[in-house]
Amino acid sequence: MKKVKIFVVCFWVLFLTLSAMLPILWAAEEYKVTAQDLEQYKKIVDDPRPYLKELTYKKILPPDVYAKLTFDVEEMKVQWAEVVGFRAPDEVGKIAPEIKPGTYSYKDKAKYPGLKELMIPLHYEEFFKPGGPPFVGCFPEIKVVPTRQYYLALPIAKATKENIGRTKLDDKGLIKEETYMAGVPFPKPEGKFKANQVIYNLLKRYIGHENQYFTATTRGFTRNLRIDQDMVNEACWIRFKGRVFMEPYGWYDERAKSVGEEFSFKFFYLSPRDMFGNVMTSMKYLDPDKYDQMLLYISALRRVRLMSATDIQDSIGGADVIYADSFIYSQKLSSTIFPYRSEVIAEREYLVPFAILDGSGYMSSKGMELHDYEWERRPMYVVKMTQLDKNFVYSYRILYIDKETFYPLLILNYDQKGRLYRSGLVISAYFPEMGMFNYTSDVMMYDHLDMHSSFSRTFVIPAPWVGRKDINMRGLVVKGK
Amino acid sequence: MKKKKFLVLFLMAGLTVALTFSSAIAEEFSVLGRPLHLFGYATQEMSFGVKDSYDTEKGLNSALMNLFLEGDYEITKDLKFYSSVMLTVDWIYQLKHSDSSWNDKLFSKSKNNLNVDGKYWQVLKEARLTWTPGDFMFRVGKQIVSWGELLGFRIMDQINPLDQRRGFLDVEFETTIIPIWLFRADYYPKIKSSWLQDLGFEFVWNPNVDFIPNQDIMAGNADGGIWAPNVRLPGAHLATAYGNISTPKRWEEGNEFGFRVKANMLGAMTTFNFFYGRDNSAVTKLIPPFMTPAPPDIFASDGKVLLHPIQEGKYPLLKYVGATFAKELTPLRASFLGDVAPTIYWEALYAFDRTFTLTNTLSPFPDQRFGKSDDFRTGIELGWKVRIPPLNARTYFNITGEFFYQRIMDYPSIEEIAGLKKNNYQTFLSINTSYFHNKLTPSFTWIHDINTNSNYFIPKLVWDLDYHWHFTLGGQVFSGSKPGKGLTLFDNKNQIYFKVAYKWG
Numbered sequence: 001m002k003k004v005k006i007f008v009v010c011f012w013v014l015f016l017t018l019s020a021m022l023p024i025l026w027a028a029e030e031y032k033v034t035a036q037d038l039e040q041y042k043k044i045v046d047d048p049r050p051y052l053k054e055l056t057y058k059k060i061l062p063p064d065v066y067a068k069l070t071f072d073v074e075e076m077k078v079q080w081a082e083v084v085g086f087r088a089p090d091e092v093g094k095i096a097p098e099i100k101p102g103t104y105s106y107k108d109k110a111k112y113p114g115l116k117e118l119m120i121p122l123h124y125e126e127f128f129k130p131g132g133p134p135f136v137g138c139f140p141e142i143k144v145v146p147t148r149q150y151y152l153a154l155p156i157a158k159a160t161k162e163n164i165g166r167t168k169l170d171d172k173g174l175i176k177e178e179t180y181m182a183g184v185p186f187p188k189p190e191g192k193f194k195a196n197q198v199i200y201n202l203l204k205r206y207i208g209h210e211n212q213y214f215t216a217t218t219r220g221f222t223r224n225l226r227i228d229q230d231m232v233n234e235a236c237w238i239r240f241k242g243r244v245f246m247e248p249y250g251w252y253d254e255r256a257k258s259v260g261e262e263f264s265f266k267f268f269y270l271s272p273r274d275m276f277g278n279v280m281t282s283m284k285y286l287d288p289d290k291y292d293q294m295l296l297y298i299s300a301l302r303r304v305r306l307m308s309a310t311d312i313q314d315s316i317g318g319a320d321v322i323y324a325d326s327f328i329y330s331q332k333l334s335s336t337i338f339p340y341r342s343e344v345i346a347e348r349e350y351l352v353p354f355a356i357l358d359g360s361g362y363m364s365s366k367g368m369e370l371h372d373y374e375w376e377r378r379p380m381y382v383v384k385m386t387q388l389d390k391n392f393v394y395s396y397r398i399l400y401i402d403k404e405t406f407y408p409l410l411i412l413n414y415d416q417k418g419r420l421y422r423s424g425l426v427i428s429a430y431f432p433e434m435g436m437f438n439y440t441s442d443v444m445m446y447d448h449l450d451m452h453s454s455f456s457r458t459f460v461i462p463a464p465w466v467g468r469k470d471i472n473m474r475g476l477v478v479k480g481k
Numbered sequence: 482m483k484k485k486k487f488l489v490l491f492l493m494a495g496l497t498v499a500l501t502f503s504s505a506i507a508e509e510f511s512v513l514g515r516p517l518h519l520f521g522y523a524t525q526e527m528s529f530g531v532k533d534s535y536d537t538e539k540g541l542n543s544a545l546m547n548l549f550l551e552g553d554y555e556i557t558k559d560l561k562f563y564s565s566v567m568l569t570v571d572w573i574y575q576l577k578h579s580d581s582s583w584n585d586k587l588f589s590k591s592k593n594n595l596n597v598d599g600k601y602w603q604v605l606k607e608a609r610l611t612w613t614p615g616d617f618m619f620r621v622g623k624q625i626v627s628w629g630e631l632l633g634f635r636i637m638d639q640i641n642p643l644d645q646r647r648g649f650l651d652v653e654f655e656t657t658i659i660p661i662w663l664f665r666a667d668y669y670p671k672i673k674s675s676w677l678q679d680l681g682f683e684f685v686w687n688p689n690v691d692f693i694p695n696q697d698i699m700a701g702n703a704d705g706g707i708w709a710p711n712v713r714l715p716g717a718h719l720a721t722a723y724g725n726i727s728t729p730k731r732w733e734e735g736n737e738f739g740f741r742v743k744a745n746m747l748g749a750m751t752t753f754n755f756f757y758g759r760d761n762s763a764v765t766k767l768i769p770p771f772m773t774p775a776p777p778d779i780f781a782s783d784g785k786v787l788l789h790p791i792q793e794g795k796y797p798l799l800k801y802v803g804a805t806f807a808k809e810l811t812p813l814r815a816s817f818l819g820d821v822a823p824t825i826y827w828e829a830l831y832a833f834d835r836t837f838t839l840t841n842t843l844s845p846f847p848d849q850r851f852g853k854s855d856d857f858r859t860g861i862e863l864g865w866k867v868r869i870p871p872l873n874a875r876t877y878f879n880i881t882g883e884f885f886y887q888r889i890m891d892y893p894s895i896e897e898i899a900g901l902k903k904n905n906y907q908t909f910l911s912i913n914t915s916y917f918h919n920k921l922t923p924s925f926t927w928i929h930d931i932n933t934n935s936n937y938f939i940p941k942l943v944w945d946l947d948y949h950w951h952f953t954l955g956g957q958v959f960s961g962s963k964p965g966k967g968l969t970l971f972d973n974k975n976q977i978y979f980k981v982a983y984k985w986g
């Protein structure tokens with residue numbers, strides 16, 4: 001009986017303590033945008049609202065954080081033009097100059113043959129048409145706008161300038177990690193390993209600020225455009241090296257430096273039911289021959305389980321991506337683990353749906369078409385990465401990378417028989433006052449062999465409150481079911 | 482009265498299904514500005530026996546329905562409440578209400594045990610409050626604490642009891658593990674070293690608010706229903722599994738304590754575990770008059786005598802230390818197999834002074850007593866994903882192989898421990914892959930008991946139409962060379978089954 005009393009007393013002490021702390025806990029609330037919040041500003045289909053005009057960082061972020069991450073636009077434009085040596089508007093307009101800003105329908109293909117020359121072949125042939133099976137994401141009409149200058153934030157420009165010429169590649173074209181500090185490692189790619197330099201610019205890009213929080217909604221579609229997946233997830237992310245926006249600058253901490261940690265993220269599912277409570281963390285290392293470490297809290301087992309970090313080639317739970325396709329492309333360059341021979345096969349302008357400015361682009365439920373996205377001429381690198389290991393799932397990849405910012409737009413992955421297997425199109429949001437592309441985006445992923453596709457909308461917020469506690473074992477257990 | 486109860490149950494099930502199939506409650510809610518997630522599923526399974534014998538039925542064996550609802554409410558960023566409820570009904574007792582074979586074999590008498598899971602702890606699965614200030618986590622309430630690494634054999638995972646009354650068939654997590662009232666506290670200190678990436682301390686206290694033991698398969702058709710094992714007795718069948726099992730008094734006895742240190746170091750996950758508590762399964766011994774017929778059912782439908790064993794038992798102390806280890810063996814990756822390295826999972830447990838039932842095999846009558854011995858159990862699992870293009874050009878095969886070893890350290894010289902030798906060995910193998918963009922998942926599982934040379938095979942085919950609808954066609958086959966030993970106790974239970982599941986949220 002005495003023990004009963006003790007337990008009851010302890011329970012009430014805990015309960016009352018928690019109740020008393022509630023106001024404090026509320027006050028210390030981390031700010032974030034959930035999928036439900038996002039849905040209020042823009043529904044996943046049939047919603048042309050320019051949601052980024054309403055759901056602004058100025059409203060979301062605390063004033064001090066917002067002030068720290070915004071910069072003088074004109075200065076950014078000048079600085080970035082100096083970094084890369086050009087402004088995109090000056091570099092385009094040479095191919096099919098008759099294609100002027102305006103709206104073009106798929107019916108205009110015959111009337112404007114220049115569109116064929118100006119567009120990426122996959123877009124022109126497969127997606128510039130009315131929507132309908134087997135894939136989502138057709139554009140029955142495109143809205144062409146004048147080419148803009150996209151610039152990156154002042155801290156990136158500053159770090160890039162400070163370190164220009166310092167980042168080196170070895171004789172195999174692999175980065176000497178000790179020579180890279182921060183910024184874009186090769187702002188003016190050139191020489192024997194030009195393609196590798198472009199790829200490193202992509203791999204080292206600032207996918208948003210160094211500590212951030214994601215929310216994403218993804219729908220999967222069968223070849224008949226029937227929805228077979230409806231997934232909501234959130235994620236945390238920390239970049240450990242080359243930090244220029246958020247303190248601590250440079251390395252995140254001593255441990256990151258001594259272990260050689262590049263970035264880490266935690267990915268957790270809120271739906272569907274079978275996925276709810278599953279949490280994954282991934283730690284990516286700088287060493288090209290060191291595998292990532294992946295831990296998974298499996299809600300069905302209520303356990304943290306070490307997962308195989310070498311499992312990078314199998315589709316993730318019926319999705320249209322493999323782990324090596326994370327963030328469209330994230331495979332490290334290595335001379336031992338699936339080495340590539342890379343080459344720049346084209347360096348020219350394309351008419352592409354490159355960026356989201358106000359968020360008015362949307363998917364329609366009829367035919368799952370994409371409307372109101374802005375297309376513009378962009379100077380681009382087309383990089384072919386030929387896989388030297390015949391056992392890899394892809395024989396080669398083709399990446400379309402923006403020449404002014406080094407942000408990727410499109411990837412085409414071909415299987416060992418040379419067939420287009422998977423592709424991914426990322427239309428990222430651009431925040432002019434920050435000089436930042438982060439992973440706020442609309443993403444279309446395709447499995448061309450299984451005839452399956454998916455549409456994903458992600459919203460990202462800079463989040464200095466994200467720390468190691470969120471991505472370590474504690475983070476797994478706390479977020480898990 | 483019975484019809485009324487049945488009608489109420491039917492209406493409850495219908496209402497739950499109707500409510501939950503509407504999209505309204507499949508949404509994420511905002512309550513007081515904080516997110517509330519609601520999920521659930523409904524499953525209906527039908528299994529069909531292929532043999533006709535006293536301990537089973539040819540044709541429809543079970544019609545098991547599960548309705549499951551769960552909710553997760555984030556009160557603040559550091560405080561959340563999770564709860565789940567479940568209704569499990571086996572409609573076979575209604576469907577075979579007037580079936581003469583079913584009644585003659587006494588299956589209908591197991592209705593109280595297996596028709597409706599109506600006890601509060603069967604309906605209320607989990608109800609727990611979690612508070613996560615800083616580097617700590619506190620969780621109080623009815624919950625699951627899962628230890629160990631292996632997927633097949635349960636070695637370290639001894640805190641929560643299991644419900645295995647309905648056998649091994651297509652178990653759902655929520656129907657197998659029984660949440661119990663626990664207090665859990667975790668601490669994750671900040672780590673700065675380069676070799677130690679993560680460290681966690683976990684303390685678990687079970688104050689025995691309510692003693693809920695393992696729900697094992699019961700012997701005798703009148704208790705165990707269609708899953709009663711085929712215990713071979715000359716000229717007789719077991720009818721029930723009556724026993725006077727003493728349980729620890731709530732709060733006063735049966736307090737349990739668990740402590741675990743978790744570390745992620747040098748790319749490996751390691752834990753050290755300590756546990757002091759009660760065994761979730763009872764030890765029982767036959768007491769005079771050992772076995773007796775009891776009116777009104779003296780004889781079975783096949784003319785054999787129906788016997789009721791008379792037993793007494795208890796839930797003895799369980800004290801153990803153990804360790805687990807998980808590591809990916811990257812040097813073993815083979816490019817031609819798809820380049821995924823195997824991952825090794827190992828766990829071992831040493832229990833002190835475990836209590837067993839010892840049977841004197843030289844005695845002409847059942848002579849049983851309780852005896853003690855240390856008990857060592859270990860298991861190793863190799864998880865490997867491999868690509869076999871001729872069989873599946875797109876997706877890998879998941880292969881999980883396990884080996885389990887148990888040694889009774891002080892095995893008696895003359896007496897026997899039922900079902901155990903001094904050294905005991907079992908293996909587990911599971912293979913699965915998927916086709917049509919993860920829609921069709923065939924799998925095959927094989928459990929082999931080396932000591933008794935008996936086997937259990939589970940072939941299964943799952944069709945995931947979408948994230949709502951799932952269909953399963955499966956079977957189970959038992960075989961063995963020693964009748965009445967090991968898994969051959971179930972060799973009349975070979976079945977095929979079909980299950981449909983709708984999940985929402």
